[in-house]
Amino acid sequence: MPKLLIVEDDPASVLALRELLTRGGYRVVTAADGREALRLLFAERPDLMLLDLLVPELDGWRVLTRARDLSDLPVLVVSGLDDVDHRVKALRAGADDYLVKPFHPEELLARVEALLRRAGHRKWAVSGFGEHLRLVPERRAAVWYGVRRG
Structure with a gap:
């Protein structure tokens, strides 16, 4: 909702x-x-x-x-x-x-x-970063090698 x-x-x-x-x-x-x-x-x-x-x-x-x-x-x-x-x-x-x-x-x-x-629900497009990058759209942040950015 x-x-x-x-x-x-x-x-x-x-x-x-x-x-x-x-x-x-x-x-x-x-x-x-x-x-x-x-x-x-x-x-x-x-x-x-x-x-x-x-x-x-x-x-x-x-x-x-x-x-x-x-x-x-x-x-x-x-x-x-x-x-x-x-x-x-x-x-x-x-x-x-x-x-x-x-x-x-x-x-x-x-x-x-x-x-x-x-x-809508915007999705972040990522390619080539493998398992080391995790995006957190609801927080507008990225986790790179376990360290939060943004």
């Missing part, structure tokens, strides 16, 4: 998103501000992040930038900022998709499904 991180400071929106996504078969963790979001990225290792751009502490722009520095997890921006300049800026900053509030629940679920499908 994929785990989703919702970064949203509006309690009513969090409640609605949690209900919708839980019913959709996802595990959900939430962060009410940008600092908590970055902490949960490390602690929870979600499969996808739904990110509001207007959250306190660290705004969504900074969360997006830092998340991109740390991970390639899919990011769906879910924001009330509906002008084209914000959408383009978010996509160029590393967001994988952008959905404007208010939105239809089925559209959100379809976008989450599409992003997770595209991300």
Whole structure:
């Protein structure tokens, strides 16, 4: 069951998103501000992040930038900022998709499904290293002659 991180400071929106996504078969963790979001990225290792751009502490722009520095997890921006300049800026900053509030629940679920499908479970291709190299994709690490790298 994929785990989703919702970064949203509006309690009513969090409640609605949690209900919708839980019913959709996802595990959900939430962060009410940008600092908590970055902490949960490390602690929870979600499969996808739904990110509001207007959250306190660290705004969504900074969360997006830092998340991109740390991970390639899919990011769906879910924001009330509906002008084209914000959408383009978010996509160029590393967001994988952008959905404007208010939105239809089925559209959100379809976008989450599409992003997770595209991300898939990436496999590392290795040849020629024999028994001395072991890859640990979930930790983004390699073990070379028994010594962990990464």
